[in-house]
Amino acid sequence: MSRGRLIEMAREQLAHQQAGTMPLAPSITRLPVANYFDPARFQLELDRMFRRVPLALAMSAELREPNSYKAMDVVGVPLLLVRGGDGQVRGFVNMCSHRGAKLVTDGAGSTRRFTCPYHAWSFDAAGDLVGVFREKSFGELDHTCFGLTPLTVAERGGIVWGCVSPKHTPDVDAFLGEFGELIEHLRLGEMHHYGRRELDGPNWKVAFDGYTDIYHLPVLHRRTFGEDISPEGFFHPLGPHQRITGPRGRWLAYADRPEDEWPDDLLIAGIWSIFPHGSIAAFDIDGGTLYQIARIFPGETAEQSVSHLDYVSLTPPSPEFTAAVERQIDFLVHVVRDEDYATGLDIQRTVRTGAKTEFVFGRNEGGAQHVHGWIDRVLATADDDLDDLFRSTRPVAGASAGD
Template identity: 40%
Template sequence: MVQINSPETQTADDERPLPPPAPEYTSWIGQDRSTDPAGVATRQEAAELAERVIEHYINNTTHEAEEQWTEPVDNYLDADRWLREMDAVHRSVPLPLAMSCELPGPGTYKALDVLGVPILITRDRKGVVHAMINACRHRGAELVEPGCGVAKRITCPYHAWSYDLSGELRGVHAEKTFGEVPRDKRSLIQLPVGERAGIVFVSLDPAAEHDLDAWLGDLQPLLEGLRFADCHHYATRELLSPNWKVTLDGYLETYHFASLHTKTVFETNFSNMMAHDTWGPHQRLAAALRPVADLAELPAEERDPGDIVGAIYWLFPGLAIAGTWRNKIAVSIVIPRTATESVTQQIILLREPAVTEEERHAADQFGEWFYEVVRDEDYATTYGVQRGLKALAGTDFVFGRNEPGLQHFHRTIHRLLDEASR
């Protein structure tokens, strides 16, 4: 993974180059012919969702919450509250930290850091996923640098102790002089891990016992029907981003499309027009795509939902999957680092591998477009939000009725903090 952005490199509005042209996309949901129950249910739900979005287009409306929501600015500033959020949220819930296709077969891994915890996710020779602390049990050296890769064994660069992909200690260099080492007591420290619907969830608490099926609830069959596990990992980039809540606020509404994304997102999406659904802490924003203007009058059987709806599935606390009904998908994982900084992994998935030069060029253009829009428009703006927080201390933000995603996100955080304080 390559870190490619920092606030210092961001430019003023009048200095930014014109964004690349919006990538062409093709719908996948309308072409899917899978007969499994999850796929059939997902296509049916997609058709119903398209009808809801068409209704919003016809009436020039959007999904609305019952009332506005106010959030104290101090909740973004308070370093003690940030620590409590990390304990109540990121150290307590199963975190979506990888897509299954980032570990496409036996002997693959993904390494990353979450709140100072070095994590190594692996797929062993039997295809089973494991998660463990990315630190040698000899002297604590980092075993694998952040990123994705392939390995038969994990060997420590410091003293060459080696582990298999399940984390079991297999080799101790010069054990004759070092002294015998009990393998079962020096294997890598395991973290709870589970794989559902093409997404890998990890807990930072080694003693946690999460029920992933209950955590995902009724959303799980819809995700399974989207067949993310069958996708191909094309590329990953990292961007620095501000406070995790400041960052994620920008992912959870379509109200800003016309003003912030005038020459990018707004060219393909209507602004302030969406359907909204929640499943426990998770949610989906279904934005209205421009072709709805031409397709609204057609009979339902002649419409492809993927040409009408831009569906963004959002898993708490920080995974956004955009382009879920298309052949090219952009995944964003927002991971807190400090009270004022987070990092965003931007992962590009393809329904079919990019084999030809033309296919690779199209995939590159797609990834570049998302990267530049997020860096130069979304994050340039949210860094500005963060710079103004101290001056606004003691006041509050207001989330409109047309921003139900923001309300649901913050309401969930408040609930988890309340539960943790009992």
């Protein structure tokens, strides 16, 4: 069924290309500049969005084997993700049940049992307390009441999604909607993990705006992607998420061919944009296709962020392919750090001047309009209504460029 949806999107795009038209958002929209630096707004985004909605926390490829784990800090919460012997990924607050020591040092590895560095209590992959050091002298304890604190975690489409707050238990499938089904076609879950880079950047929205912005490609990236790259994007809203494709000459050759002959790589092309902070993009390189999965996490202040860039491919490692991957990663990091984030860090300085109170997003910038519209909706929604909000696929007013 979801392949049918991909064909539908392709047909829609093809019709526009043949007619020489572009889908545009209904109007120009405005956004308060303060949204990019105001500490109160930033706190609201942490509390009502980053700590309530499922975030893309890891690639399945990072936790491929049973007993593999990943520990990291996300928006101030120490997290532990573990793939159990049963193959299921679970998530916990990385905090010992005894007196709160961080159970596992940040990083990745493989173990059957986690032993606390403070007094050696130990926990298994299901988060159960399985050992208390010198238990006789400690005193009797019901082990079943002292497991690790679980988080809502689900693995879909080769990505481990999770909510960083134990207080919230969002419905991950409601959040993903058809986006979750469609990205299954990318086969990220079957891919090999080639590397990770972390980059410091400006306010998370300044950084993320760039990932939905096709308009800037032939300008800011003229020296890297070239001046010939199209500045026009087709924005296909998928609940709060979206898919962004560019005009593709290759499509025209398929216009008169039966749809069941349309190749998968054309059907899945484009940037798959994960609300509120992620982007999946594919790059053809010698020997295969390399995917960059970017996730932008808010930093310690409104004016900082940290981006996790993960690189995965279906092509297994070989000396030649791995070398090609390394070259592409270096190139992409250069583009993101020296072009996108260098510009973003300058924007972070200009917004504070008070010289402008509003930014404008054009009708050709429907992708960013869609994201900002959804951020406002999430911030305005009560805890109990959040799942229903995501179940709704109503287009956001003024942001339905792909409709």
